[in-house]
Amino acid sequence: MNIGVRREIEPGERRVAATPESVVQLVATGLDVSVERGAGAAAGYPDGEYAKAGARLVDTLDIERCDVLTHVRPLDAGTVARLAPGTITVGLAAPAANLPVVAALRDAGITSFALELVPRLSRAQSMDALTSQALVAGYRCVLEAAMRLPRFFPLYMTAAGTIPPARVLVLGAGVAGLQAIATAKRLGARVSAYDVRAASADEVASMGATFISLDVDTADGAGGYATELAEDRAARQRELLRPHIEAADVVITTAAIPGKPAPRLVGSDMLRGMRSGSVVIDLAAESGGNVEGSVPGSDIPIPLDGDRGTITLVGMKDVASAMPYDASRLYAKNVSNLLALMTVDGEVVPDFTDEVVGGACLTHDGIVTHQPTLEAMSPSAGTLETGLLR
Missing domain, CATH: 3.40.50.720 (NAD(P)-binding Rossmann-like Domain)
Structure with missing residues (x-):
């Protein structure tokens, strides 16, 4: 299963969603990792270190072929339009401020995980990107x-x-x-x-x-x-x-x-x-x-x-981005720890009955699975009866 790591496209963003250290963790779980050349350069992680960690370097990441796309900044509508139905995305989403993109993720059949939504549980602390980036800030x-x-x-x-x-x-x-x-x-x-x-x-x-x-x-x-x-x-x-x-x-x-x-x-x-x-x-x-x-x-x-x-x-x-090396180191571990939780025999297979996985899910199978975001998009939508919602 292919995990994609691309260069961030937001101006001023210097962080990266995976570091050589986190690549080692992902590869150890049986996942294939593709890293776009230069993805970690601004954060202080050269391409050669990713190759040594077991990643495959590509000149341009073909996100249409990624099974899982990792990212730092929330995705834009143009990126979402290029993703294949069923693709999994993991990163920050800022859903309250990006409702049109949430709608695009829903309509495209993308299973998206927003790290802001990771429940504040003891066993989820290693996946809590809000906490790790707030420390840097x-x-x-x-x-x-x-x-x-x-x-x-x-x-x-x-x-x-x-x-x-x-x-x-x-x-x-x-x-x-x-x-x-x-x-x-x-x-x-x-x-x-x-x-x-x-x-x-x-x-x-x-x-x-x-x-x-x-x-x-x-x-x-x-x-x-x-x-x-x-x-x-x-x-x-x-x-x-x-x-x-x-x-x-x-x-x-x-x-x-x-x-x-x-x-x-x-x-x-x-x-x-x-x-x-x-x-x-x-x-x-x-x-x-x-x-x-x-x-x-x-x-x-x-x-x-x-x-x-x-x-x-x-x-x-862009406070955390001002210290991109350690901010990326922490953030990438948040991402890889969440992916590791969902990986079985080299495949990312989310178990939505797990309260961490279900809680972090934003969209899946054509629906918005995070109730507050759903209500913000359609105040009259009410509460959906599904184990994915919280």
């Missing part, structure tokens, strides 16, 4: 902030005087937020954090940061994610966060709600009370932004009140 956000902040992160006591540590505030304590906390702590900053989920206080404390308690009800959702706050509660949250934001040298926002635009945590008026030179990093800029005015891929100078200088608002874009 949280780390990278702190480095971006440190490079822009015109002062040190750590405390320095010198003969010329004492330099106090930078104060870093992290909003959102999921995987990305916790990694941002850990990285900022390693750099010597004084770190505080806030999240609407009840369990976050202990998690933040375990990283050595100070948890900020606000007089706002918690909002815990399914799978460990937060739920969306009503507007009155969100407004109160923003007002209570204001003094903490104004006291910070660096603010890093990482809050996200699956399938919905990023929650607005910081208004533009809240930024103007910060000190000159401060840096605000919005990791959620590509999904609507936690910070008002952030633009993906742009540094925006924000003038402060009273002619007190400026701060820098950074909208992050």
Whole structure:
């Protein structure tokens, strides 16, 4: 059974869906792997390493003949149109933002697996691409902030005087937020954090940061994610966060709600009370932004009140792709582990009664198998009676 690995076509995407390490794993399960030449070059994986791992190198991947197509970025409609009915695809799909492509996958008879949909179960952790890529993103956000902040992160006591540590505030304590906390702590900053989920206080404390308690009800959702706050509660949250934001040298926002635009945590008026030179990093800029005015891929100078200088608002874009070697290493293992779960005697044969396999499935046999996506495509569709849906 042929597994295809192609060069990513999205501009700026440097990751790859398979590395030489993951190819060894796939070949060991009896699968044939075809890798398009140059697929891993931008991530630091040369063609020769894929050949040594047992892959077959091809000048151009013939996706029409692939039994399984692996990918990083969501597929486009043009690619879907070239796939043969019954082809299996494995990769990120962003279904809520790509409903026309989901419809194309359904109509083409493609069995697609979206790594965003992998259930949050202990045995599925090795396949959880959202977690692996969030780890990379949280780390990278702190480095971006440190490079822009015109002062040190750590405390320095010198003969010329004492330099106090930078104060870093992290909003959102999921995987990305916790990694941002850990990285900022390693750099010597004084770190505080806030999240609407009840369990976050202990998690933040375990990283050595100070948890900020606000007089706002918690909002815990399914799978460990937060739920969306009503507007009155969100407004109160923003007002209570204001003094903490104004006291910070660096603010890093990482809050996200699956399938919905990023929650607005910081208004533009809240930024103007910060000190000159401060840096605000919005990791959620590509999904609507936690910070008002952030633009993906742009540094925006924000003038402060009273002619007190400026701060820098950074909208992050392609964050994991900025560290493609290790991001690909983690992502490729997510892909190969899911494929290994579905492989029997050298054939990928998904067992949809398995809650991991069924949960990660987006389309199969001409239907959309993920209920929230189905409802988003057709609100009147209701719930299908099938073991594939969740």
